[in-house]
Ligand SMILES: Nc1ncnc2c1ncn2[C@@H]1O[C@H](COP(=O)(O)OP(=O)(O)O)[C@@H](O)[C@H]1O
């Protein structure tokens with residue numbers, strides 16, 4: 001997907017609407033996005049662990065969102081820990097439960113190509129019954145928004161959903177989404193799409209005030225995250241979204257038995273090729 005939020009000059013696009021975006025520090029919760037340039041870093045597991053720790057510590061209501069729509073997996077960590085409204089273990093099919101993609105498809109249909117301003121976007125989000133798209137976990141205060149309903153149409157929906165077009169029509173929609181969720185949850189942890197795409201742009205530039213960047217110590221992974229961090233922080237600095245964007249690098253899959261390699265990757269070595277981190 002080559003949209004404004006992912007690649008090219010357009011990723012800096014911020015409409016007049018996005019201008020005044022979320023200035024007031026408030027009692028709202030916060031959005032923390034977990035990003036990695038590639039898969040297999042342990043990103044989803046790190047998010048799941050942090051979410052459980054926060055919820056068990058009594059930090060308030062915690063919501064996990066699986067925005068890795070092409071490779072959804074967060075729900076698998078909780079497949080035997082989801083409960084229904086009465087607190088009983090979920091025994092019906094997980095696949096049929098609605099999630100993030102269903103919510104945004106519904107919003108997109110209702111917007112139907114019109115131009116939505118700030119108030120209209122807020123009204124639209126207010127009218128949504130969020131509970132249709134959220135599942136409760138056995139850990140009290142912990143909830144999950146799956147990637148979507150995994151039916152026969154899922155992969156087509158993922159591949160054809162035009163995030164860039166939705167953003168152009170309703171740039172405030174993502175702010176309203178954040179507002180709606182952070183009114184209700186103290187922490188919203190987003191498992192981002194990898195790479196440099198429209199989806200990962202939304203997850204890293206528009207939604208969070210904290211960005212956990214998971215990387216394995218190798219050149220591709222490091223180069224990818226440096227570019228992503230530059231994009232996200234430049235975007236935020238140039239927009240008038242006054243919330244901070246704090247980046248937490250998180251090294252993963254460190255091979256403890258390879259001491260010399262571990263030292264080189266940490267502090268640099270092998271001439272110019274390994275810079276360290
Ligand atoms: N800290 C860790 N130590 C060992 N294995 C891990 C760790 N984190 C994740 N894994 C394993 O690595 C695999 C990929 O983890 P996952 O969190 O799904 O990665 P990602 O979301 O980055 O693709 C899983 O099989 C998981 O069990």
Ligand SMILES: [Mg+2]
Pocket residue numbers: 039040043044045068073074
């Ligand atoms: Mg994952």
